[in-house]
Amino acid sequence: MALSRRHVVVGGVGLAVSAGGTAYAGSRRSRTVWIAGDSTAAQKYADAAPETGWGTALPFLLGRGLVVANHALNGRSSKSFVDEGRLDALLAGVRPGDLLLVQFAHNDEKTEDPARYTEPWTTYQRYLRLYLDGARSRGARPVLATPVERRRFDADGRAVPSHGEYPAAMRALARRERVALLDVQALSLALWQELGPEATQAYFNWTDTKQDNTxxxxxxxxxxxxxxxxxxxxxxxxxxxxxxxxxxxxPSSWITWPEAAA
Incomplete structure (x- = not known):
């Protein structure tokens, strides 16, 4: 049977990818690290290479007993991911002891698109709570990750934040809900600053025909x-x-891009 874009071989949407195999805390099964997010985390296919989502690389950094199920998908916001039924589909597989990593904002910022736009301090937080509540209701641990920064520098070579109030809104929600927060926005901004405008080109999807700073x-x-x-x-x-x-x-050679079935 042909595989669809929702069923991929390595790190793909809807398919768990093992980062090891040893049981956790005496259990006979691995824990799953579920990812809900956008294109910056998503599995990419051969037609998009060398573009790569960070969720594809995460299994190489996790130990035995942890499995990654990457449900992040291009173009989704915290709102559209829910409205399309993707959160419900993800939660159907979640079991007690699992983790749910949630990273959104890039597409929540699109004010011109009502299907995706959320306002940082109201609808954005409201939709994020659905992920928190869904994970908790299944005995899993939700984890919020502020959105990774784009490659933007000012005329003086300083890395410039691009996500407005969304990171602050997520940090406030994490404090209020007592949820672990991965401050990827602050850390990635610092990393881009450390590397500088020229060196960061190698970290983004810059090719002979494209200069992609996201x-x-x-x-x-x-x-x-x-x-x-x-x-x-x-x-x-x-x-x-x-x-x-x-x-x-x-090694970058460890990254692979599955063929996308029709």
Missing amino acids: HFSPTGAIAVARLVARELLRTRVLAPHDVRRLDEEI
Whole structure:
């Protein structure tokens, strides 16, 4: 049977990808790390290579007993992901002890599109609560991740934030709901600043025909996944034995792009 875009072989939407196999805390099954998000995290296909979502690289940084199920999808906001039934589909597979990582904002910012737009301090927070409530109702742990930063620099070479009030709104919600927060926005902005305007080109989807300052190359996806893994450790969502390769080189050749079936 032909595979659809919702059923992919490696790191794909709707399919768990093992990052190990050892049971967790005496259990005979692995825990699943579910990802709900947009194109910056999503699995990419051969027709989009070398564009890479950070969710594709995350399994290389997680230890045995953890599996990644990447449901992030291009073009989705916290609102459209819910309205299209994708959160319900994801939650149907969630089991007690799993994690749900939630990263949205890039498309929530699209004021011209009512199907995706949310206002930071009202509808954005309201939709994010649906993810938190859904995970908790199934005995899973929700984790919020502020949106990874775009590649933007001012005339003086300073990395410029691009997400307006959305990161602050997510941080406030995490405090109020007592949910772990991975501050990927702040960390990625600092990383782009450290690298500078020229070096960051290699981290984004810059090719001979495209200068994409939002989506990542394999190098960038691995770097952002490393930020996510370090934050999961820092916030004690994961224990030291749950992560690996935090300070090791991960070859870009490990990233693959499945063929997209018709």
